[in-house]
Amino acid sequence: MPRAHYRRYDLSMSSTIRDPSTPNIEPASQDDIVAAAYVYQAAAEALSEQFRARNPWTNSAARAEDLQLAIRTLATLRASDDRSVIVARDQHEIIGLTAVQIQHPHAHIAFYFVHPTAQNRGVGRQLLDRIRDVIDQSGATVTTLASSRDPKAWQRYLRFGLYPGPPLLPFRAVNPSFPGTIPENRDLANRPITSNDLDTIAELDREVRGADRRERIGQWLAEGSVGSIVNERVSGAAIGYALVTMGPHHGQIGPVVSTSLEHFSYLLDLALYVAGTVPNPHKRPWRVDLSARNHLAIGTLLDAGFSAENLVNWFESDPIGKWDRYIFRDEDEL
Template sequence: MTPHRSRQHPEVAVREAVAADLVEAAQIYQSAAMTLHEVLRLRNPWSSEDARAIDLREAIGALSDLSATPSGKVIVAETGNELTGVAAVRIRGRHAHIAFLFVLPAWQGKGVGGQLLARLREIIDAAGASVVTLVASRDPRAWQRYLRFGLHPGPPVMSMRARKPRFPDLVPGDGLESVPIERDRADVLEAVDRLDREIAGVSRLPEIARWLEHGAEGTLLRDRVTDRPVGFFIVSVHADHGRIGPVVSRTVTRFPDVLSRALQMAGRHERDVVWRVDLPSANHVAIGPLLDAGFSPHNLMPWFANGEIGRWDRYIFRDEDTL
């Protein structure tokens, strides 16, 4: 791919990232994020060396996942032999979600972020996506850039955490039948895909298969009377954290039952980890069950978009970068 060069800053080239770039790209993210927290005097989530190592490992994993899947694209800004910025987008059909956009502190204010956004726009336009979303930092300078990009602020994304959750017991009277989501069950995957298209607004079967390959567990829930799919969920447990999501329900009224089943599955894991849930603010029915299970708000993240995608009132994200 021919590097995309700026007329104002010809020394900076934007190109597609390769595997050897990803660690340095993740370090750019962490350096920029830590500096922003210091400038804005926000709570520092990297107060210990262990916390920084975990965060960096997760960023490397997220960038690796984005670069390894057909729906993802990672680009970097390069000056000489130094990477100065990183951006990434995940495109599913008409939906493009910008997952990373960070510039080294020493290079901020010099047009690098604008060049990365310009290249992202080219990628998004070439893919034919029309709805663009992102979860933003709290940097007003970045907000101005997103507004110029054509995005508008919307209800924020809430991140919740639980160190020692109180997972619910199975309620036998919910009328739901559990069917494991497995990579060799084409009928189950097809039902999951239909729910995803209906509620999330996109198809992401390759990503779901990848999550399952990496150890995630999933369940499709059917109505025992009608045999109609009601929803599905995926639970993942890593060395230092567990994640509940996505959680998808066909109706708002059934969402608490689907979430309860997801919490029950999480409760079967005995590993002592911090559990995470990221949900759109439109999903009001998830908050009560999560509070009852011992989850508490961890962060409220600004959301920008140029249109609507998905039915977020009955949905929990995989995470803030994946949706």
């Protein structure tokens, strides 16, 4: 065992050691460096173990649920455009897939996977070549995606012409606190969203999100999402909207859309208020997914009891969306 390790053990036996909650914070001496490096390694190793433990596929119920969600998402993407899901087939077996959601002028690559036994043999390159044709033929001009931590994926995305951007921030809360009263702003009026608001929402999405997705909003409302639309009192102009959804496993806040930075915080407060009005809002945990470009949301979400679960790598061919005043529908659907 290295000397530094003994030193650390000896110190811990000393009666003068301080309570770890009130440590001395001081410059390191040359003699401290080896022990400090051991602390680094112990913490980094524990973190790696923790990530393994949090592997969401370790129990069969979670695996089954994740598979059902993937089947639903792929089927929805294919139903909207039968060229949007591409597979690689070897003999009769599917060994890879990619899928894209196109909402003009935006293409978001939602799936990109090659079976582990077939990776690193160029299958991924061929899949992306094909999805590029689909994107080009659609007329979409901006491509984005949220990436895994696989360097093979990064290599492919960089070769595709995508650039890393600010990451996504998935915020989670088991028992968030929601405002008990509806937020007030003397310049703004709000009312519940109905299916009659789809044109207005499409207009707001074009302006802030960079792409209209009227059909998806209509589906979400039909499936039980609720929300508010906000207008300026004097001009009557719509300046934003907020939707929340209580799903079978968690509640989701988003999209939240504000045409100006000035009114974003009001819209987020309104979204949190609406979340608190769904039946049994604390029955399930809540999620909020946003870009790290959205600085205004962070303080409000921390105060409401949310914490950042992760930082998800983001790639884009060009900027799209005013993400500083926007909250995504979820991690997969921007």
